[in-house]
Amino acid sequence: MIEESTGVLVVGGGLVGLSTALFLAWHDVPVTLVERHPGSSPHPRALGYTMRTAELYRSVGVRWPEIPAFRDGFRRVRVTSLAGERLEELPWESGNAPEADYSPADKIGLPQDKLEPLLRARAEELGADIRFGTNLVSFEQDETGVTGLIRDVVDGGERSVRAKYLVAADGHRSPIRESFGITRSGRGYLGTTRSVLFDARLEHLRDGFVQFVIDQPDLQAFLLSYGDDRWVLMLQSEEEPTEPEWRRLITSAIGVSDVDYELITTGRWEMRAAIAESYAHGRVFLAGDAAHTLPPSRGGYGANTGIQDAHNLAWKLAAVLSGQAGEELLDSYDAERRPVAWLCHQQLFARQDQQLVDMGPREAIEIIDDIALCFGYLYRSSAVLGAGPDLPPARRPDEWAGRPGTRAPHVWLDRDNDRVSTIDLSARNWVLLTVGGDWDLEPIPGLALDQVRADEVALAFDLKPGGGVLIRPDGYVAWRSQEAPADPRAAVSDALAELLSR
Incomplete structure (x- = not known):
């Protein structure tokens, strides 16, 4: 049997698996991804991605077409049919401030089947080994690594792959999660949703909207445009409609009968809300739907949360594998990301916008602003110094003002006749961002630390003259000294030693 070795073995080649491989490769981690299917799903599935997700892809060189x-934007409206009466536009429940004030990136509007090849190409360009048509047959872990047996689904050839760590991005049923007996909690099963993807030239009926809530006495459904003549009709049904029934439903949802369209494929998924009780088991980590299944009914919580799982985990694995950090740093993955999934779960059931299924009773909790849910999660873990238990789970960046445990706020900086965002400073390395003072530190052995003086960030980061912050490679503030410390080098060295378990 052929034996191979890699740094991290990723199982699952969907959106989160590919993102994990991409972010690991960006940090120069040897990574092998296996996916049993021969290619990405032909169904476009997810469509919209938040500005925060766009920031992450932008930082590693992914470019997408407009x-x-x-x-x-992604406007939605309740209608009698696509060609019928517009009953009401359906904004999100919480009010929004201009999002451009919070990020240098724009939202991504791209069907998942178009985005995934871009992620794969960029990951391979950075050195990732991506293998579709390859199944993980079995695996076992020990004190120093994980050994996986993989099989080519075409020729049956088997190989043994030795990795330091394994990331399970193998979907909501996750055989890897199940093998450990990791249970899940949450609202659970909510209903079965059926969908039909079809091709039709209906742009003249869209009126600037993307999602249409079809409200008829005999048809309650969602009609979604993918912007490229592909549309999907979704409805709750325990039984699969026949082709004639699908055609009747499509015609009813469009509202006119003289439109030509072509059926492409149908789909089915069980809508669930379930979160794993642990995101890790030894050297194996769960990401995406393997870690949390969130209904795709509002804000793309499932996809965006999973992508941000991958980004959070990748820099930590890279830091440990390179010797910059001790293995204890990896404990912060569960500590930081599992509360985010629970917060999204709570917000889904607190808001309950137009739904295809009965979501059950509302959560009696504060509805958090959309900007805060996009940019303002608070992390509490050993990888953050100064995020107390009394703080709320999420707020807008301007309300956090650079507090440790939050994403560094976006501020435009003028550098060498170019405009750079503070978001772009921490794409790979740690950053020491200061406002004046004596912060000219000597290089710290074994750590990539960029020093940036930017007096114009004082207000956004709540820093006095001489103050500074340490920003992690994922763009989160790990430590802050609002005033100048007596010994800057000692203060930074001590903070990093504690943060990285060195």
Whole structure:
């Protein structure tokens, strides 16, 4: 049997698995990804990604095309049919401030089947070994690594792959999670949703909207435009409609009978809300749907949360594998990301916008602003110094003002006749961002630390003259000294030693 070795073995080649491989490769981690299917799903599935997700992809060099249909944003409307009466536009429940004030990136409007090849190509360009049509047959772990047996689904050839760590991005049923007996909690099963993807030229009926809530006495459904003549009709049904029934439903949802369309494929998924009780078991980590299944009914919580799982985990694995950090740093993955999934779970059931299924009773909790849910999660873990238990789980960046445990706020900086965002400073390394003072530190052995003086960030980060912050490679503030410390080098060295378990 052929034996191979890698740094991290990723199982699952969907959106989160590919993102994990991409972010690991960006940090120069040897990574092998296996996916049993021969390619990405032909169904476009997810469509919209938040500005925070766009920041992450932007930071590692992913570029995506603009689809003109989404220039007006992702507006939705309740209608009798696509060609019928517009009953009401359906904004999100919480009010929004201008998002451009919070990020240098724009939202991504791109079907998942178009985005995944871009992620794969960029990951491979950075050195990731991506293998579709390859199944993980079995695996076992010991004190120093994980050994996986993989099999080519075409020729049956088997190989043994030795990795330091394994990331399970193998979906909501996750055989890897199940093998450990990791249980899940949450609202659980909510209903079965059926969908049909079809091709039709209906742009003249869209009126700038993307999602249409079809409200008829005999049809309650969602009709979604992918901006490229592909549409999907979704409805709750325990039984699979026949092709004639699908055609009747499509015609009813469109509202006119003289439109030509072509059926492409149908889909089915069980809508669930379930979160794993642990995101790790030894050297194996769960990400994406393997860690949390969140209904795709609002804000793309499932996809965006999973992508941000991958980003959070990747820099930590890279730090440990390179010797910059002790293995204890990896404990912060569960500590930081599992509360985010629970917060999204709570917000889904607190808001309950237009739904295809009965979501049950509302959560009697504060509805958190959309900007805060996009940019303002608070992390509490050993990888943050100064995030107390009394703080709320999420707030807008301007309300946090650079507090440890929160994403560093976006501020435009003028550098060498170019405009750079503070968000772009921490794409790979740690950053020491200061406002004046004597912060000219000597290089710290074994650590990539960029020093940036930017007096214009004082207000956004709540720093006095001489103050500074340490920003992690994922863009989160890990430590802050609002005033100048007596010994800057000692203060930074001590903070990093505690943060990285060195």
